[in-house]
Amino acid sequence: MKPTGIYGVMAEFNTPDELVTAAHKAYAEGYRKMDAYSPFPIEALDEAIGIPKTILPWLVFFGGLFGGMAGYGLEYWTQVIHFPLIIGGKPLHSWPNFIPVWFETTVLGASLTAVIGMLGLNGLPLPYHPVFNIDRFLDHAQKDKFFLVIESKDPKFKLDSSKQFLSNLQAQGVWEVPN
Amino acid sequence: MAVHETHAAPRTVTPEQLTPPWVVDHLRKRWMGIAGLATILSFALYLYYSGTFEGRQQFFRAYLVGYIFCFGLMLGSTALLMLQHVTGGKWGLVLRRQLEAGTRTLPIVVLLFIPIIFGMQYLYPWAGSMPLDIHGQHALNVRADYLNAKWFVGRAAIYFVIWGIFIYLLNKWSLKQDVLPESPEAYNDLRLRFMRLGGGGLVVYAVTVSLAAIDWVMTLDPVWYSTIWGMLYMAGQALSTMAFMLVVLTLLAKYEPMKSLLRKTELHDNGKLLLAFVMLYAYLSFSQFIIIWSGNLPEEITWYLARTQHGWKPVMLLLVVIHFVIPFLLLLNRDLKKNPTRLRNVAILILFARVGEIFWQVNPNFKETSGITGHFNPNIMDMVLPIALAAIWITAFFYQLKKRPLLPAYHHLVPEILEPSHGAH
Numbered sequence: 001m002k003p004t005g006i007y008g009v010m011a012e013f014n015t016p017d018e019l020v021t022a023a024h025k026a027y028a029e030g031y032r033k034m035d036a037y038s039p040f041p042i043e044a045l046d047e048a049i050g051i052p053k054t055i056l057p058w059l060v061f062f063g064g065l066f067g068g069m070a071g072y073g074l075e076y077w078t079q080v081i082h083f084p085l086i087i088g089g090k091p092l093h094s095w096p097n098f099i100p101v102w103f104e105t106t107v108l109g110a111s112l113t114a115v116i117g118m119l120g121l122n123g124l125p126l127p128y129h130p131v132f133n134i135d136r137f138l139d140h141a142q143k144d145k146f147f148l149v150i151e152s153k154d155p156k157f158k159l160d161s162s163k164q165f166l167s168n169l170q171a172q173g174v175w176e177v178p179n
Numbered sequence: 180m181a182v183h184e185t186h187a188a189p190r191t192v193t194p195e196q197l198t199p200p201w202v203v204d205h206l207r208k209r210w211m212g213i214a215g216l217a218t219i220l221s222f223a224l225y226l227y228y229s230g231t232f233e234g235r236q237q238f239f240r241a242y243l244v245g246y247i248f249c250f251g252l253m254l255g256s257t258a259l260l261m262l263q264h265v266t267g268g269k270w271g272l273v274l275r276r277q278l279e280a281g282t283r284t285l286p287i288v289v290l291l292f293i294p295i296i297f298g299m300q301y302l303y304p305w306a307g308s309m310p311l312d313i314h315g316q317h318a319l320n321v322r323a324d325y326l327n328a329k330w331f332v333g334r335a336a337i338y339f340v341i342w343g344i345f346i347y348l349l350n351k352w353s354l355k356q357d358v359l360p361e362s363p364e365a366y367n368d369l370r371l372r373f374m375r376l377g378g379g380g381l382v383v384y385a386v387t388v389s390l391a392a393i394d395w396v397m398t399l400d401p402v403w404y405s406t407i408w409g410m411l412y413m414a415g416q417a418l419s420t421m422a423f424m425l426v427v428l429t430l431l432a433k434y435e436p437m438k439s440l441l442r443k444t445e446l447h448d449n450g451k452l453l454l455a456f457v458m459l460y461a462y463l464s465f466s467q468f469i470i471i472w473s474g475n476l477p478e479e480i481t482w483y484l485a486r487t488q489h490g491w492k493p494v495m496l497l498l499v500v501i502h503f504v505i506p507f508l509l510l511l512n513r514d515l516k517k518n519p520t521r522l523r524n525v526a527i528l529i530l531f532a533r534v535g536e537i538f539w540q541v542n543p544n545f546k547e548t549s550g551i552t553g554h555f556n557p558n559i560m561d562m563v564l565p566i567a568l569a570a571i572w573i574t575a576f577f578y579q580l581k582k583r584p585l586l587p588a589y590h591h592l593v594p595e596i597l598e599p600s601h602g603a604h
Contacts, residue, residue, distance in 0.1 A: 043444070057513070088473060096469050 007130035007179045008034075008151035009163050010137065011171035016042045019146035022169040023048035026150060029165060033154035037131065037147040049148075059117040060110050067109015072102045130177050149177060190597035192436075194357045197584035200434035207577035214574050217567035224560050232301070239298035240545060241560040244538050245568030246291055247396060248419065251412070251533070252572060253288045255420030256281025257342060258384050258413065260349055264377035270448040272592050273441060277424050279353055280579035282346040287575040289339050291568060295395075296332055304401040306331070314478065315401035326398055338391050345380045352376075356587030366591070388412055396537075399544040403482045407467045414463050418456040419533045422526040425449055427580075429519035429526075437585060440596060443517045450516030453526065457510060461503040485543040490555030494539055502532035534565050 013019045016038060023036055027050050036045050075098045079085070084092050119125075131137050131149060141147055148171075150162050159176070166174045228234030260278040263271025271278075300307040305319050305326040319326065352373060360366035389409025397408050405411075428449070431437040471479045487495055506529050515521045538561065586593060 061511075088475065096472050099465065099469070 005179050006152050006159060007133075007177040008149045008153075008157070009159070009166055010131065010134055010147055010149045010175045010177050011166040011169065012136060012140070012173045013146040013148065014172060016146055018170065019148060020044050020048050022148050022166075022171070025169060026148065026165070030156045031150050031154050031162075033151040033157070035149050035151070037137070037141050037149070039142050039144065039146075054121065056114065056117050056121060060114045063113025063117070064106045064110030067112075068102055068106035070109070071105025072098055074105075075101055130179050133178050134175050136173060136175070145172070190594050192586075192588050192593060192597060194584040194588045197436050197586050197588055199581050199583075199585055200431065200436075202430070202434055203577050203581045206430075207574055207581065210570050210574045210577060214567060214570035217563055217570055220563050221560070221567045224563060228560070235298070236301040236545065237558050238560055238564070239295070239301045240542055241558065241562075241564035242294060242298065242568070243302060243395070244534065244541050244561070245565035246295060247537050247541070248534050248565060249284075249291065249568050249572040250288050250391075250395075251416040251419045251537075252423055252576075253281060253284050254342065254384070254388060255416030255418075256284075256424075257346055257349070258381065258388075259417060259420055259424075261345070261377035261380040261384065264349075264373040265381065267592075268448075269445050269592050269596055270452065272586065272590060272596065273437075273445045274424050274428065274449065275353070275587060275590075276583055276585050277427055277580060278420070279350055279583070280576055281420065281424070283350060283579040284572060284575040285339070285343055285346050287572060291571070292335060292339075299328060299331070303331075303398055305398060311401060318402045331394060334390065334394060338387050341383060341387055345376070345383070348376055349373075349380075353587060354583075356590050357584060359589055366589075370591070385409070385413065388416070396540060399541060400482060402478050405467050405471070405479075405482075407463055407470075411460070411463050411467065414456060414460040415533065415536070418453075418460050418529065421449070421453045421456055422529040422533070425453060425526040426523050426530070427576075429523040431585065432519055440586065442596070445596070446519060446522065447513070447517050450510060450522050453522075453529070454507070454510035454516075457503060457506045457529065461507070486539060489543075491539070491543055494535070494555060498532060498535055498539055501528060502536055506532070534569075538565075 011022065013022060019036060019038065020042065023034070023045060026034055027048060032050065034049055036042075036049050038045065076093065079094075079098075080092045086092070087094075087097075090097070131141075131147070136145070137147060148166070150157060150166065152159075156162075163174055163176070225235075225238050228238055256278045259271075260275070260282060263275065263278070295302070303326075304311055304315060305322070306328050311319070324330075352369060355369055360369070389412070392409055392412035393404075396412075397404060428437070428441065429446075432441040432446075468483065471483060474480070485491070506525055509515055509521075509525050515525070542561075543555075586596070
């Protein structure tokens, strides 16, 4: 049984390189449920903490596909079935004329899916997060320090050994993060 | 672990470490061989076909297709080079010396223009003795002050001089970034000068490339005109150039020094730009089509009729697929844009599609003697001449690429390029 009331353990690092190295080691040690915090994006981190690739691109693809089909369907239904009207001597189903609207509704479907899907997948807006309980984190996470948190959800998580593991990574400090 | 120290110390590199690899010279020699063979074959074909007016016309049609492609690579390099001076960014820095090598092929592009002067009468209705209908004759009478042989050559000379001035300055100033700047102020001054030259140059480019594209391709049809034509050429040249430069960049990345300099980030960025140009070209091309198609006016729509009938429809559909659909769908994929080999394959496909697109723009203009629009009947020259011209251009490109270090060593963004991904050890 995991200790209750503990979100995880947090370690502080001075440089992005140390954070990435620590994340690599934690991953090699078998930890999977962890997260890293940095004042700026560090590309190598995604891979280091082993977060799975996001499915957002596929959602956006299908959102765009849906938007496009809906737009084209609307045009086809209004122009050909519901209210057939000859414009400029063209056939009723004048697909070149349909393309601008089809394009716009594709973009609309894709971009709405991107925004809503992004919020849905990353859980924002998030008014409370356990890491805010650590004062060092509040003061430095957006400025000059780099943090790694191993969460208690991780099957390998054991309060003492995990704390010890992070201390051994030359962390500047290690804290228990209460829930 | 020495991570700490190396992260703090600024990383530098000397021009000597940036010498182009042996493969550049190897490729120059190989392309020179192709150019030699294809040129000899072109001469032989000219001799074989030059007996008739149609034969000579066929030769110059094929020549023009190859020429417009090479010219696009040269001028597209100039435009992208100026663009990266205006916007800055590491994507442009890794391409910088390649683009400069592309611009320095201007003398070859000027030389290759000379046959067009001699072949003018076979290509352009305003210069030749092609049979014209009453509308064509009327249009050419009205435009005779602008569209005549002397002024056509004069305008070409003016374009080449204007481009030459920009190309000369861009290349001359660039050498100053191969030596340690005297002071930060002097460096910033140079950067600003580059930015102003690029900004002004892009405006001049937009005007001159539009006029040149109208002169050299649009006036193949005596009546037809399109106001988006210049923009189509800008987008097309940017697309050809980006595709070509990515092919070369991914080849160079197999060898030092580019092997350790080219990071996934910059490759990815340039792949994104390639996708953007694919979309831009398709967008402009479709804009032209839908306006003309909707208007359905006799003096405009004939251009598309000639290009969708008499066997040209499959060509057009094939172009839609290889110029837009396939590159677009493939380049959407993020992993593909970070994979040098796969990105190169897409870029090569785009280069073939570009030649095909120019072929499709140029050739249906030529009427058969009976007066109907040109049928799709490709000739062996339609393949040999573009290969010959492209090979000559590529030879000149590699010759120029070898002359300078692959990066301006003292550019302010070089330390960032040298910084490996964090924790990559």
